[in-house]
Amino acid sequence: MVHKGDLPDPKVKSFEAVKKSSKDPLFIPKVMIFNSIAREIKPFLTLYQTDKPMLPFFSEDLFQLMKGLMGRFFKEEPMKEATTVLKLLHIPLQDSSIHKDATKINLGFSAETCLKQLRSINKVSERQALELRMECKTFLIKLLEKLQNKAPVNQQLVRSMRCLDPRYMAESKEVCLAQMKRILRHLVGANHVEESVCDDILREFREFCDFAALQANFREFEPIRDRLLISVSGARQRYHSYLDDQKRANAKEKGVQKRKALADELDELKKKRARVQNDIGALEKSADEYADKAESSGKLTFITKQTVCVALPKKRRHLFKTLRRKSMRSLLI
Structure with missing residues (x-):
């Protein structure tokens, strides 16, 4: 068209x-x-x-x-x-x-x-x-x-994994043993298995191959339908589920710890603010007292002390404002 x-x-x-x-x-x-x-x-x-x-x-x-x-x-x-x-x-x-x-x-x-x-x-x-x-x-x-x-399958380890095929174990014991040895060499080289236990593993594997040779369900094994694979698959899924649960639990624990740390920091800031507020009040009171004494006695030393007491609250108020800002930021977090 x-x-x-x-x-x-x-x-x-x-x-x-x-x-x-x-x-x-x-x-x-x-x-x-x-x-x-x-x-x-x-x-x-x-x-x-x-x-x-x-x-x-x-x-x-x-x-x-x-x-x-x-x-x-x-x-x-x-x-x-x-x-x-x-x-x-x-x-x-x-x-x-x-x-x-x-x-x-x-x-x-x-x-x-x-x-x-x-x-x-x-x-x-x-x-x-x-x-x-x-x-x-x-x-x-x-x-x-x-x-x-x-x-x-270019990797020897993958090819050697065939020794775990139940059908192959029942039919070719010696070949399976040779492949298991190759697997163990890889595992020992990767520090996943200790060399001292390899003989025990091979002995148990040899005995299991002898057992498999006598079992019809090993020779007639079907990977697609076999319930053992389904069970192992379910175990793997449960393991992944467990890992996910652990990850969520760890994340939750970290969140709790972070909130606790923030709460502790906020309490400490509040205490510092209270102390600074008290210092400001005490200095202002002292300044008033020195001013009264200087006026009544006419001594310059009281005027100097009064000046110092007036100047210090200004610095304390600046510190007070800084602590207040920190407290507000902690609350926002």
């Missing part, structure tokens, strides 16, 4: 992008490719948007995710050799010699079907279809590079 002049041209970048995309015969397959990849990634992202202690399962889940994405354009041989997440992280993604032929790149079922239909009615040339597959591969490489560079 904008093209026909029925509606004004908004002249914004977003409209131009939509306008350009609508003219692209491969726009629908591109959306389908993106949707296919997004649907593959979404379960992983959804699973780890949680407060549950999911770190023991992170390494294996990321391994499966990356392997699935790489399988779209990688040959079978390098994928079979990548038996661990560490090996998977070290696969050179840009090495075209281990990539599939461009015609075999997996775009996703819907995108493949749509592309075939477009080819059958000659809306898309073979070259355009090939370019689409190459663009898909480029996108996947960029995505996987981000995962390789940013993923926490």
